[in-house]
Amino acid sequence: MIDVTKIRQDFPILNREVNGKPLVYLDNAATSQTPQQVIDVIVDYYQNYNANIHRGVHALSQEATDKYEVARQKIQEHFNAKNSYEIIFTSGTTHSINIVANGFTTLLEKGDEILVSAMEHHSNIVPWQMLAEKTGAVLKVIPMNLEGELKIDVYEELLSDRTKLVFCNHISNALGTINPIEQIIDKAHEAGAAVLIDGAQAAPHVKADMQKLDVDFYTASAHKMCGPTGVGMLFGKEEWLNKLPPYQGGGEMIAEVTFEKTTYADLPHKFEAGTPNICGGIAFGAALDYMNGIGFDAIAEYEHQLLEYATQELLKIEGLKIYGTAKNKTSVISFNIEGLHPYDIGSILDKLGIAVRTGHHCAQPIMDFYKIPGTVRASFSFYNTMSEVDDLVAAVVRAKGMLE
Amino acid sequence: MQIKEIQEEIVDEFSMFDDWMQRYEYMIDLGKSLPLINDTYKTEDNIIKGCQSKVWVHAELEEDKLVFTADSDAIITKGIIAILIRAFSNQKPQDIIDADTDFIDEIGLKEHLSPTRANGLVSMIKQLKLYAVAYQTQLN
Numbered sequence: 364m365i366d367v368t369k370i371r372q373d374f375p376i377l378n379r380e381v382n383g384k385p386l387v388y389l390d391n392a393a394t395s396q397t398p399q400q401v402i403d404v405i406v407d408y409y410q411n412y413n414a415n416i417h418r419g420v421h422a423l424s425q426e427a428t429d430k431y432e433v434a435r436q437k438i439q440e441h442f443n444a445k446n447s448y449e450i451i452f453t454s455g456t457t458h459s460i461n462i463v464a465n466g467f468t469t470l471l472e473k474g475d476e477i478l479v480s481a482m483e484h485h486s487n488i489v490p491w492q493m494l495a496e497k498t499g500a501v502l503k504v505i506p507m508n509l510e511g512e513l514k515i516d517v518y519e520e521l522l523s524d525r526t527k528l529v530f531c532n533h534i535s536n537a538l539g540t541i542n543p544i545e546q547i548i549d550k551a552h553e554a555g556a557a558v559l560i561d562g563a564q565a566a567p568h569v570k571a572d573m574q575k576l577d578v579d580f581y582t583a584s585a586h587k588m589c590g591p592t593g594v595g596m597l598f599g600k601e602e603w604l605n606k607l608p609p610y611q612g613g614g615e616m617i618a619e620v621t622f623e624k625t626t627y628a629d630l631p632h633k634f635e636a637g638t639p640n641i642c643g644g645i646a647f648g649a650a651l652d653y654m655n656g657i658g659f660d661a662i663a664e665y666e667h668q669l670l671e672y673a674t675q676e677l678l679k680i681e682g683l684k685i686y687g688t689a690k691n692k693t694s695v696i697s698f699n700i701e702g703l704h705p706y707d708i709g710s711i712l713d714k715l716g717i718a719v720r721t722g723h724h725c726a727q728p729i730m731d732f733y734k735i736p737g738t739v740r741a742s743f744s745f746y747n748t749m750s751e752v753d754d755l756v757a758a759v760v761r762a763k764g765m766l767e
Numbered sequence: 768m769q770i771k772e773i774q775e776e777i778v779d780e781f782s783m784f785d786d787w788m789q790r791y792e793y794m795i796d797l798g799k800s801l802p803l804i805n806d807t808y809k810t811e812d813n814i815i816k817g818c819q820s821k822v823w824v825h826a827e828l829e830e831d832k833l834v835f836t837a838d839s840d841a842i843i844t845k846g847i848i849a850i851l852i853r854a855f856s857n858q859k860p861q862d863i864i865d866a867d868t869d870f871i872d873e874i875g876l877k878e879h880l881s882p883t884r885a886n887g888l889v890s891m892i893k894q895l896k897l898y899a900v901a902y903q904t905q906l907n
Contacts, residue, residue: 766795
């Protein structure tokens, strides 16, 4: 069981005030807060061993290289990838998806089909649309029901020998739905298609096992899991990563360069052109250590309690409707109050020190599906408390009173 | 009344409020009392699109003065555009072009000023001024 009082002491930002009120931070699906343990690693890097990696012969460079590669191994262990070179450091999930989408331009032909789920955010839609435009492949959508669950029977019907690639998020950022990715992956493989799972929203809540899932590509962003912004990872099966061409040309990704021809470095460096976010990568490793120290089972259990309590309390408010009521969901509550605009509610909540997200959450097709301009989204992390849920509910009631 | 005078009047009104709560309540009231834009003008051309809420602004020249009407799907945004319309509507296009907007700083709505918020005050002011420039060109 989580000792939330103790955990909160690790997060200095949670002590600050916003608009004269104690901060209640409920925008964790956008970015999570960073514990002191991770901040210390970032400071230590710049204070003690800031250097470029992989090429330097001097001590600092060696030290930075070692720590960066240790971080890669930590990520490998955490996600249970077979090899550490199957973990590519990226700037985040969007970058990870673009590497794969770009790589498939050489692997797709006109008339090939790629399937996307109806509950994706823009980062897992637009790169594939660009890919479809470039290759003549056809993008098809796996629909969802009103509860915000994918229609798996329709998905199975959509799969055919023309399907080359399926992409879907593990957990929806706007609805909180946990998708049945095991099933999605298995069915895709039966049809001979590769699968990319966007794990950006899942990685902070559940530990995904790459080998058990047998997934072809999986992505995560450090900043949603107690790490810094600007760093993330792409997991790719070795055979796939070897098939894909490099995304960017430049230093680090080469084996040999002449003006006639360049040969590429082996994995993972083939996809890591230029100087990476070294400090970020190392801190990503530290963030995983921190979260694993608490334990993902304990995190999931506690966050589920927060979700249940917040759902129950929010639904007591007249006219409040929750979007995304999947049976299997994570600690994200997207809601609206009848007749009120999410922006108005969010603006007043901000004045009361409560940070929520409002708008379309970069997932406009979902909002179009429900015919709404957006929602208010409260997303909880393991450092949130039941009394913060009460603060949220009281603030929503107050906002409602002001706006009606 | 000249733009400057109206702006001073608005600043005076807002200075009566001690806290954000009263200020917001006032803005919500202003939003509710904003004369609505004719639905036929709620077109894509008239929209100031943002991530958060939509704002429609329509401008019409009546004699030598520019009259603005507006609407928004969010009430606080509607309150903000109502304040701007009060300051800039029924004025000569050249006066609108020349007017400064310092009064916004003084009424404590700074959080709505961020230039990256497409539906924020900055884009709304820009839009009103663009209309003024367009009509001024016509007048010339």
